[in-house]
Amino acid sequence: MANVRADLEPEAAQFLATVFPQYDRFNGTNFPVSGLRYDAAADEAAFWKIDAFNYGSGNPTLDIIWQAENATSGVVRWEGAIAAITPDADSQDVTTKAFATATTFDDTHLGTTGKRVHTAQIAISNLDSLATGDAVWVRIRRIGSNGADTMANDAWLLQARLTYSDT
Amino acid sequence: MTLSAQDRFRTFAQFMRTLNLPLTGITKPDLVAAVAATDDWIETNQTSFNNALPLPFRTAASLPLKTLLFCYVAMRRAGRLHADEDG
Numbered sequence: 001m002a003n004v005r006a007d008l009e010p011e012a013a014q015f016l017a018t019v020f021p022q023y024d025r026f027n028g029t030n031f032p033v034s035g036l037r038y039d040a041a042a043d044e045a046a047f048w049k050i051d052a053f054n055y056g057s058g059n060p061t062l063d064i065i066w067q068a069e070n071a072t073s074g075v076v077r078w079e080g081a082i083a084a085i086t087p088d089a090d091s092q093d094v095t096t097k098a099f100a101t102a103t104t105f106d107d108t109h110l111g112t113t114g115k116r117v118h119t120a121q122i123a124i125s126n127l128d129s130l131a132t133g134d135a136v137w138v139r140i141r142r143i144g145s146n147g148a149d150t151m152a153n154d155a156w157l158l159q160a161r162l163t164y165s166d167t
Numbered sequence: 168m169t170l171s172a173q174d175r176f177r178t179f180a181q182f183m184r185t186l187n188l189p190l191t192g193i194t195k196p197d198l199v200a201a202v203a204a205t206d207d208w209i210e211t212n213q214t215s216f217n218n219a220l221p222l223p224f225r226t227a228a229s230l231p232l233k234t235l236l237f238c239y240v241a242m243r244r245a246g247r248l249h250a251d252e253d254g
Contacts, residue, residue: 039180039183039184040180040183040184041183042180070187070188070189071191071193072190072191073191073193073194074195075194114190150194150195150196152183152198153183153184153186154184
């Protein structure tokens with residue numbers, strides 16, 4: 001038994017025409033820090049395309065590695081969702097495919113330093129009949145419009161990963 | 168007249184987007200309340216501000232001109248108004 005990992009890099013994200021996080025970069029003291037800037041007031045979304053190589057069973061885990069623009073308190077409401085299509089078996093038009101119901105996670109800023117790195121871990125429980133070899137679209141969204149989201153500036157997604165069991 | 172609820176929300180949202188100052192210990196509910204309080208304060212004190220303006224500016228200037236003047240001075244005080252003379 002092992003876990004399979006799919007990296008969801010900011011540089012590889014795709015977006016719809018509106019309401020998407022801006023790709024940006026801090027020039028750090030010693031290295032650049034790139035990421036997707038999720039707005040504090042809107043519900044911005046980014047998308048990745050992966051294949052469910054060797055998927056076995058269970059809920060995939062979505063890890064969102066993030067930092068604040070400069071806030072040191074508040075909550076960020078993250079949301080993860082997947083859409084899975086089995087090639088040759090599903091007759092679904094891929095351009096009209098819907099996501100399974102999203103799972104949300106409220107991650108609280110741990111304080112002290114605005115740009116400290118946090119992890120929000122979401123167990124994706126709505127699997128959209130996920131099977132090994134499926135073409136899978138992953139959506140990561142910040143629900144900035146929700147009252148539970150109280151962090152008062154951009155949340156930077158530095159990287160994300162989806163992991164699942166192969167058995 | 169104070170800003171509408173929508174205008175206050177959009178002020179709050181844009182403030183969060185363009186702000187480049189630390190928001191240590193400040194959350195969105197704190198900011199929402201501060202936007203409302205600032206708008207209320209302007210409403211309450213606009214007559215006082217107008218009376219403080221010297222003549223002939225007070226009588227000759229339009230309301231938008233007076234409002235913008237207030238904003239320019241405040242922006243300069245906050246270090247956010249760059250003048251050509253600053254180089």
